[in-house]
Amino acid sequence: MKPMPDIQSAEPDSVFAKALKEGLLAGALALGLFFLVVGFRTDQNIRNELILTQRWGLLAIFVLVAGVGRFLITYTAPWREERKKNKRAVVAKEPSAFRRSFPKIGLALLFVYPFLIITILALSQWYFTGQWSYQSGVQGSLKYVDNFGIQILIYVMLAWGLNIVVGLAGLLDLGYVAFYAVGAYSYALLSTHFGFSFWLLLPMAGIFAATWGVILGFPVLRLRGDYLAIVTLAFGEIIRLILINWTAVTKGTFGISGIAKVTLFGIPFTAGDGGFAKTFGLPMSSAYYKIFLYYLILLLALLTAWVTIRLRRMPLGRAWEALREDEIACRSLGINTTTTKLTAFATGAMFGGFAGSFFAARQGFVSPESFVFLESAIILAMVVLGGMGSLVGIAIAAAVMIGGTELLRELEFLKLIFGNDFTPELYRMLLFGLAMIVVMVWKPRGFAGSREPSAFLHERKMVSGEFTKEGHG
Amino acid sequence: MVSEVQKNTSAILRVERLSMKFGGLIAINDLNFEAKRGAITALIGPNGAGKTTVFNCITGFYKPTEGMLTMTRQNGEEYLLERMADFVITKKAKVARTFQNIRLFSGLTVLENLLVAQHNPLMLSSGFTILGLLGFPTYKKAATDAIEKARFWLEKINLIDRADDPAGDLPYGAQRRLEIARAMCTEPELLCLDEPAAGLNARESAELNKLLLDIRAETGTSILLIEHDMSVVMEISDHVVVLEYGTKISDGTPETVKNDPKVIAAYLGVEDEEVVELIEQAEAAGVDDITAAVDLLSTEALHEIVETHPEAAAVELIPATPTVKAKRNKATAAKKISETTAPTKAEAPAKAGPIKAGATSNALAEPRGGKADRLILIKGIGPVNERKLNEHGIFHFDQIAAWKKADVIAAEVYLAFDGRIAREDWIGQAKKLAKASQAKPAPKKTGGAK
Numbered sequence: 001m002k003p004m005p006d007i008q009s010a011e012p013d014s015v016f017a018k019a020l021k022e023g024l025l026a027g028a029l030a031l032g033l034f035f036l037v038v039g040f041r042t043d044q045n046i047r048n049e050l051i052l053t054q055r056w057g058l059l060a061i062f063v064l065v066a067g068v069g070r071f072l073i074t075y076t077a078p079w080r081e082e083r084k085k086n087k088r089a090v091v092a093k094e095p096s097a098f099r100r101s102f103p104k105i106g107l108a109l110l111f112v113y114p115f116l117i118i119t120i121l122a123l124s125q126w127y128f129t130g131q132w133s134y135q136s137g138v139q140g141s142l143k144y145v146d147n148f149g150i151q152i153l154i155y156v157m158l159a160w161g162l163n164i165v166v167g168l169a170g171l172l173d174l175g176y177v178a179f180y181a182v183g184a185y186s187y188a189l190l191s192t193h194f195g196f197s198f199w200l201l202l203p204m205a206g207i208f209a210a211t212w213g214v215i216l217g218f219p220v221l222r223l224r225g226d227y228l229a230i231v232t233l234a235f236g237e238i239i240r241l242i243l244i245n246w247t248a249v250t251k252g253t254f255g256i257s258g259i260a261k262v263t264l265f266g267i268p269f270t271a272g273d274g275g276f277a278k279t280f281g282l283p284m285s286s287a288y289y290k291i292f293l294y295y296l297i298l299l300l301a302l303l304t305a306w307v308t309i310r311l312r313r314m315p316l317g318r319a320w321e322a323l324r325e326d327e328i329a330c331r332s333l334g335i336n337t338t339t340t341k342l343t344a345f346a347t348g349a350m351f352g353g354f355a356g357s358f359f360a361a362r363q364g365f366v367s368p369e370s371f372v373f374l375e376s377a378i379i380l381a382m383v384v385l386g387g388m389g390s391l392v393g394i395a396i397a398a399a400v401m402i403g404g405t406e407l408l409r410e411l412e413f414l415k416l417i418f419g420n421d422f423t424p425e426l427y428r429m430l431l432f433g434l435a436m437i438v439v440m441v442w443k444p445r446g447f448a449g450s451r452e453p454s455a456f457l458h459e460r461k462m463v464s465g466e467f468t469k470e471g472h473g
Numbered sequence: 474m475v476s477e478v479q480k481n482t483s484a485i486l487r488v489e490r491l492s493m494k495f496g497g498l499i500a501i502n503d504l505n506f507e508a509k510r511g512a513i514t515a516l517i518g519p520n521g522a523g524k525t526t527v528f529n530c531i532t533g534f535y536k537p538t539e540g541m542l543t544m545t546r547q548n549g550e551e552y553l554l555e556r557m558a559d560f561v562i563t564k565k566a567k568v569a570r571t572f573q574n575i576r577l578f579s580g581l582t583v584l585e586n587l588l589v590a591q592h593n594p595l596m597l598s599s600g601f602t603i604l605g606l607l608g609f610p611t612y613k614k615a616a617t618d619a620i621e622k623a624r625f626w627l628e629k630i631n632l633i634d635r636a637d638d639p640a641g642d643l644p645y646g647a648q649r650r651l652e653i654a655r656a657m658c659t660e661p662e663l664l665c666l667d668e669p670a671a672g673l674n675a676r677e678s679a680e681l682n683k684l685l686l687d688i689r690a691e692t693g694t695s696i697l698l699i700e701h702d703m704s705v706v707m708e709i710s711d712h713v714v715v716l717e718y719g720t721k722i723s724d725g726t727p728e729t730v731k732n733d734p735k736v737i738a739a740y741l742g743v744e745d746e747e748v749v750e751l752i753e754q755a756e757a758a759g760v761d762d763i764t765a766a767v768d769l770l771s772t773e774a775l776h777e778i779v780e781t782h783p784e785a786a787a788v789e790l791i792p793a794t795p796t797v798k799a800k801r802n803k804a805t806a807a808k809k810i811s812e813t814t815a816p817t818k819a820e821a822p823a824k825a826g827p828i829k830a831g832a833t834s835n836a837l838a839e840p841r842g843g844k845a846d847r848l849i850l851i852k853g854i855g856p857v858n859e860r861k862l863n864e865h866g867i868f869h870f871d872q873i874a875a876w877k878k879a880d881v882i883a884a885e886v887y888l889a890f891d892g893r894i895a896r897e898d899w900i901g902q903a904k905k906l907a908k909a910s911q912a913k914p915a916p917k918k919t920g921g922a923k
Contacts, residue, residue, distance in 0.1 A: 307606070313616075315588075315595035316602045318581075322589040325578035332532065332570050333590045334563035334659055343602075453582045455620065457627075457636035461582075467641035468580030 019075035027067025034062045061417065103392050110298055113149060114291045117141040142287045147406050149294045150362060154355055156398040157301040159382040160391060161351030164308060166380065167388035168317065169344035170324025170470060172229045174376055175216070175236025179209040179349040181243060181371035183356020188256040188366045189249065198262040202357050209353025210346040212239075217345035221338055236376055243368040255367025262361045264292060293362050300358060304351045305391050311347070312454045320344050321389075321454075325469050381432070385439050387446030388470065396447050401432065484545065485510040485663055485695045486531070486568075491540030493526050493719075500526040501719040504540070508663065508712075510547075513689060513696040515706045515727075518716035519739055524699045525573060527716070528667055531697070532570045533559035544568060546662055547693075564593050569661035571652045573668050573699075579641025583632055583651060586640050587623035590658035595619055626654040630684065646677040650684065657688060663695050664688070670702040678702060682709050707731065715739065834880055836866025846870050850906055853897035861888055870910060873903035 041053040109116075121140040125131065162176045183205040190196050190204070220231050243250045250256065261269060269276045269289035276288055311317035319340045322330050330337055360366045382401060386394030408424040408431070415422050443449055445465030453463055484507040493501040500523045508514040516524050529535040531542055531554060542554035544566045552566040562568050578586050588595070598615035599605030605612035627633040630650040635643060640651060649669060656664055669685070670678045686709055688694055700706045706713060706727065713730040715723040717739040723730050730736055840846075845868035848859045865887055867873060876884070881894050894900070 310606050311602070314599055314602050314605045314612075315592045316599075318585060318589050319592055321581060321585075322578050325580050326576050328534075329572070329576040329578065330589075331534075331560045332563060332572070332576070333592060333655070334560050335589070335592045336560050451580060453585055453637065455584055455588060455616075456582070457584050457620070457624065457633075459637060461637045463580055463582060463639045467639040 015075060015078060019071045022074045023067045023071030026070035027063050030063045030066035031059070034059055038062055106392070106395070107302075114141060114145050114294055117144045138285050138287045142290055145287070145294050146290045148403055150290065150297055151406065152399050152402045153294070153297040153301050154359060154362075155379065155382065155402045156395050157297065157304050157355045157358075158352060158379045159386065159394045159398050160301065160304040160308060161348050161355065162379050163348075163383050163389065163391070163394055164311075164320070164351070165344050165348035166383050167390075167394075168308075168312070168324065169320040169341065171341060171344060172225070172232070173345075173348070174229045174233035174373075174380065175239070176232075176348070176352055176379055177371045177373070177376040178216075178236040178239035179212060179352030180356040180359070180375070181239050181368075182209045182212050182349075183353030184360040184366045184370070185243065185250065185256070185356075186353070187357035187360040188259050191260045191360075192256060192258065195260070198260070198357070198361050202354060205357035206350040206353040209356065210350040213345040213347075213349025214342050216349075217342040221341055233373065233376075236371075236373060240368050240371050243371070250368075253368060255365055255369075257365040259360050259364045259366070261289070261364065262293065262296065293358075297355075297358055297362075300354055304354075307347075307351075308391060316340070316343060318454055378432075381436060385436060385446050387443075387448035387450075387465070389451055389468075390446070390448030393446055393448030401435070404428075404431065404435070483510050484508060486545075486697065487541075487543040488527070488531070489541045489543070491527070491530060491542065492538045493523070493530055493535060494538045499719055501530070501537075501716075504716070504719070504721055506714045506721060506724060508695060508697050510545075510695050511689065511693055512711040513685065513698065513709050514712045514714065515710035516697065516699045516714050516716065517701070517706055517730075518722075522716040523719040524716055525667060526719075528570065528665055528697075528699060530555070531562075532568060532665060533557055533562040544663065563659055563661070567660065567662040568665060569656035569659045569663075570665040571649075571656050571667055571669060573671065575645075575648050575652055577640040577648055577652055577655070580639060582637050583627065583640050583643065584620070584623055584636045586651060586655050587626060587658045588619055590655045591619045591622065593659075622658065626657060629687070630654045646673050646680075649673065649677075649681070653684065653688075657692070657694070661694060663697060666696065666698040666700075668699050668701060670700060670705045673702075675704075678705060681705065685709055834877070834883075835872050835875055837868060837872070838866065840868035846906070846910060848873070851897075851899055851902045853894075853899060858888055870903040870907035873899055874907050876900055 039055055039059040041055055043051045043053060045051050118138050118141045125140075158176070158180060161179075162173065165171050165173045165176070186205040186208045187198070187201045190201055191198070196204075216232065216235050220228050223231055244252050246252075247254075263269070264276060267276050267279055269286075269292065276282075276292075282288070308317075312321070319330065319335050322333075322335065323337060323340055323344075327337055330340070359370070363370075378401065382394055382397040385401070386392075386397035405425065405428045408428055411424050414424050439446070449465035450462035451465070451468050453460060486508040488504055488506050488508075491501055491504040492499070504523075504527065506514075516527060518524055526535065530537045530540075533554060537555050540555065544552045544554050544562075546552070546567060552562075554562055554566060554568070557566065563570075578589060581589065595612075595615055596602070599612040600609065624633065624636075627636055630647075630653070632643070632647055632651060632654075635647070640648065643651060649672075653664075653666065653669060656666075666685075670681055673681060682705055685696060685698075689696060698705075698710070710727055713723075713725065713727050714721060715730055715733070715736050722735045722739055723733040725733075845863060848854050848862055848867070848870070849856060851870075851873070854862070862868075862884070865884070867884075876894075876899075881900075885894055888894075
């Protein structure tokens, strides 16, 4: 660290010169690389003639981004170094109060979220048109509550459920979406054929999924690591293929539509008499149902979190974590690892089943398309990125990943740069990959790399991620 | 404490005809021993003798090929361990164990490690989690009791200040102690410790002895331990069982085992031939001589170890068992020499004594230039034979090279050989070596040259 200031004092403008040089070099390199790839575009017209389009503007953007980016990185390097040093010292001194109260703030925010959105929208309407209309806020909130709120919370719940299996018990499950499918189809089939209500079918879907969890658990008890991952992956695919091919029951790829909606203790969200809006004397809006669903999934997700938190302080939850750390030591302490693993699979699957039945009720339509391997991978990515075992970290990861994809749809201004046929959401997998790489490089143990102990004698100290193991399976 | 052990002589664990085969490899062969209730039984033996395999059989990690393992609990219940699953052995038969390579839950805190060990009672009081999840008071009380019990053991192993630190963050010695405390939290009646002193320094090892004796005195737990550190074995164990190649070679109090020639041979890795010679010699000369002869042999072996592995002798922190053992023998050898009234056999070989009767024609009174050649360089001459030759005035290669037929016969009489000198061509070997030693100084003796 000592030579740094010496160099700077000897040649004060050397950093700028160096940065400029590197920036120009990077720009030239980008020009060479992208000249043919980006600068020209070949198209065929209707008569099968080759048409060469020149895209100098786009090429200029690429080169500028590379050159300026490199320049900025090099130019700010000493400053960032300095800042990093200072920051480390500050963090060591002060245990940030914000981080400690973050779960509470987040929870409060989640509860007021629909009303916050309504108020903001109504206010903005009032600001632009001078007309105060609460109703327009309600109507406008639909997109934000449904696409962002409910969508993210479903994934939060799924990721929290998978966290029990992967994060706590250390059993790598690549077929988690199968339980989600079991839950969704349980509700879809039993509701359309027998007309059972959501409130009866919700626990039943959980029980069915848990049963499938145990059925998956038995054959994989002896498997570890990669082998366990492969078998669970296969299990997920088997369930999906059954859903596709057992057309007599599931209608195959056609899917099941017209699934009954959820009612609020018998009050349906319909337009007619006895509907929610009429009963409470409100003007009719489909947003009420979405807001109701939002609170429903919020409560379901919180139930998952509550059970996880409680279970971690129970002997069973500790046995899960001990199983993740060392299975042989567990057995030497008289812990039945078979039942411990099965309960982990069953509990995780149960929450997947709950989420599945909610999903079916919300969509009103289920098909095998919704339960592809990619879903399992996304849920697992949330658990890993969030930090295995950490509820807050996983929730943040889910919000970033799902919210991020939804946000891409909103980025209309990108069309101005990349042309009218540019659809940002097509790049979401690319961005997913980039985000994962960045997080894994920056925080290899996920957003929340440390683990909270389940009991303490003197004070609750976080256990650094370097000591915890990922589990053997 | 010894009287207490003698009073209560019933066996807590009986191992009968235990065999364990891995394919063609016989790890344990027809082993029988007993661990007494309230006693500390040590299982020792060279590396690869099958000690850990015995442990794995007792604790259910291996299913033995043959044999019966009977655990008798304090309340009289008998369990056949070979028929039980590993976790049931800890749960029902109350046998707990530790591991040779520490197996703590490194990501859990020290306290949590001890709470995981109390899984089964806590599971019951939480109504298999369901009552606990709903917040029934029975679980709350049980959880408080579990923490109190953990606190008791943390105070015992002197880790109360580090209760909330991750177990993986503890120093090695503390991890060993924590593993023992964790095993004790399962309330075992038999505690199996697999090399608890491995990697500990002398002070930590002494603390461990105290801890184990405390555990036995306060909880009445019987202890079965595998150990290489002889200071632990000899100081605290009441009973020692010695294994070699999966077979029991000695069984008894530490004193008897320590002086058992078979044990010494097993630990020092002497050739069987020499042991047979020694025993024959002892029978011929009377019982008194055997210990002196064995001591001498071990002293020689010690020299050999020091020569071939100087690093092992220099770095005493590494528990190089043979060195430790050999040192002990060296000490006892010195004692024995001072005690015994017949010094002839125990005299150091290099020192020139009176030439014995029946010597060969070219015998010398003492080596030329006061320095004898290393006769063991001749294939077929071991340290014992070298000593015998020296006693009969043979110190140099050229002496053997010059032997006539009559001399060979004379030598064979006192070496108790018949035809071996001719068969192994000692004279031819000696001629070559004599030539070589004239040309340059004799090469250093290496371990494999014998």
